[in-house]
Amino acid sequence: MSDGKNEFRVELFVKFLYPGIILKGDAYTYSGEKVWAGNTPFTEDAIKKLIERGIQKVFYTRARVVNDKGTGNPMVSEEILKKAVDISHELEQAVTSKAIIPEKGVNEIVDGFINNISTSEGTVLNLMELKEYDDYTYTHSINVCLLSILFAKKLNYNEKGLKIIGTGALLHDIGKMMISKEILNKPLGLTREEFEIMKKHPVFGYEIIRSQSNFGTLIQKVVLLHHEKHIGKGYPFGLRGEQIGEIAQIVSMADVFDAVTSERPYKPARPYWYALSQIKKDSGIAFAPRLARAFVDDMPKYLTENEIFTKGCYVLLNSGEVGEVIDYRFPQSLKPVVNIYINSKKEVVRYPIPVNLEFDDSRNIENVLEDDGIIKKLGEIKDSFAKRKEKTPYVFPDDIPKPEHEASGMSIAEAAREAAPIPEAAMDAAKKAEPDKDLFIENESDLK
Ligand SMILES: [Fe+2]
Ligand SMILES: [Fe+2]
Structure with missing residues (x-):
């Protein structure tokens, strides 16, 4: 205790x-x-x-989850994070009482974050950890704001662009405040009706900002389009690729990263490597490929000073090979050097084969193996190499765990469709409540 x-x-x-x-x-x-x-x-x-x-x-x-959030040299001051929680509380009160939302406070927080967040190396973005489940919407929105500003800085947005993206990110789920906590925190699957209600939150958010603030159309756009997907299977409109634009996609990626790495009543926090590989796999499906690549390549070194894949951990590759992470160019690398112990036919190799994933585009880490039994067996195999008993007639068992989405037998594309169907009735309802979507398309000039 x-x-x-x-x-x-x-x-x-x-x-x-x-x-x-x-x-x-x-x-x-x-x-x-x-x-x-x-x-x-x-x-x-x-x-x-x-x-x-x-x-x-x-x-x-x-x-605490080891191998994740770092401890030293945080970018954002505790003071401003505390203020951000207070403003989130004020925001919630304004939304529920249909009052004007506290724009001055929101601006102060976003400006403070923009000033604090730096893309110089050696500092780590200190994302907030959840203290109470009830506060999830606050910590989540603050984290999405921090991540979005950092990513937008990496993408060379100017001051105006950073403000729009930061404000949109802080407010992205404001529409959820109109949805009952029972639905928001429901531990098991939502019914179809409940899911339809959930999917209205971007529209509710847009409507709140439009009627209860003076924040402009680009901030409204971020809120309205943060669940659109690159292949056109998102909501509320089902826009595609360039139609969605970049600012909402930035927030969308930050949203996924924080949701995956946060603990919820119904799911554990996932490690950073898992969230980053989800984003990578969703490249071209949920996210524009160039943005997904930039996020996965550029963000990790600002998110933790620790290793993303710890030296000595055992990993399953997409090729079916199994090995041990033995080295990397820098600790946050998603492409370390892996010593292959088991080949794709599930046979133990004669000698460990070192593969530098940085130079091998065909191989990716699919999963980190955490089962004690499997780790023990792999340890034995490693020992057998050390003792030069390389002829061990050892065939590895069939039970190497696959990542969750694969265990379900669904392709990523199927999972994306499954996660965001757009029934006619929902589209109609959403369209009625919204302005012409064309208002929001191709409107992002002069932000970089
Ligand atoms: Fe959302
Ligand atoms: Fe969100």
């Missing part, structure tokens, strides 16, 4: 618990009573008892 440096306290509303949810640490009430063991699925009965006792929140302590 300590709040030590390498531990992180996660608070969780009891109403978000569901049978089968597994927390990464023992769950406690505020009076310090242990109510459930970590890494053990919650039972319906246990949840009922907490509700009957009137307990609203539990918390658990878990280890």
Whole structure:
């Protein structure tokens, strides 16, 4: 229960618990009573008892994710981050009471971020960690704002462009404030109707900004188009490629990165390598290829000073080969040197084959192998090389875990379609509530 440096306290509303949810640490009430063991699925009965006792929140302590966020030399001051949370709170109050949104406060935060964020090397963008699930919309919006400004700086946007992108990013999910928390935080799959409501949030957001602020059309555009996808399967319009423009795509990428790497009541935080490889795979599907490439190539060194792939970790390549990360050009490289131990036919090789992924476009890391049993077997194989028993008649088992989307048997393109179908009724409703989409197309000149 300590709040030590390498531990992180996660608070969780009891109403978000569901049978089968597994927390990464023992769950406690505020009076310090242990109510459930970590890494053990919650039972319906246990949840009922907490509700009957009137307990609203539990918390658990878990280890910080190693190999991710760095610790030294943060770009953004704590003070301005705290202010940003306060402004987010004011924003929520303004939205729910239909008042004018606090533009001055929003401007101050975005300006502060623009001044703090630097693309000189050696500093790390200190993204916020979630303290309470209820605050997710705040921390998420702040993180998307930080990431979008950094990325836009890398893409050489001028001051005006940075302000538009930063403001749009901070407000991108403001429409979610119109949607009930039950739907927003629903642990398991949304029903079709609930999903249709969720998909309205860009339109709700656009409408709020249009009617409750003086922020201009380009900021409205970012909010309205942040769920459009490069291949035209996004919402609300199903715009394609260049029609979406760049500023909304920047925010869209930052959005995916933060969502994947954040812990939610229904899913663990994913490591940075996973989010970056998702963006890479979504290149040409959700994102314009040149933007996806720029994000994956340019952003990691500003996101952590730690290794993205730790030396000594075992990885599965897209070729089916399995090996160990042994070196890299720089710690945040997504293309380290891998010593191949198992070939694509799942046979142990005679000698380890070092492959520098930087010079091999055909090979990519697909997954980091974390199963204890597999790590142990690979350790044995490695030892066998060291002892020069290279003729070990060892055929590797069939159970090397694939990344999730592949385990589901879906191609990325299918997954993208699956994630964002656009039923006629939703399109009609969205069109009725919106201005002509042409207002927002090809309107991004003089921002760089
Ligand atoms: Fe969104
Ligand atoms: Fe978002």
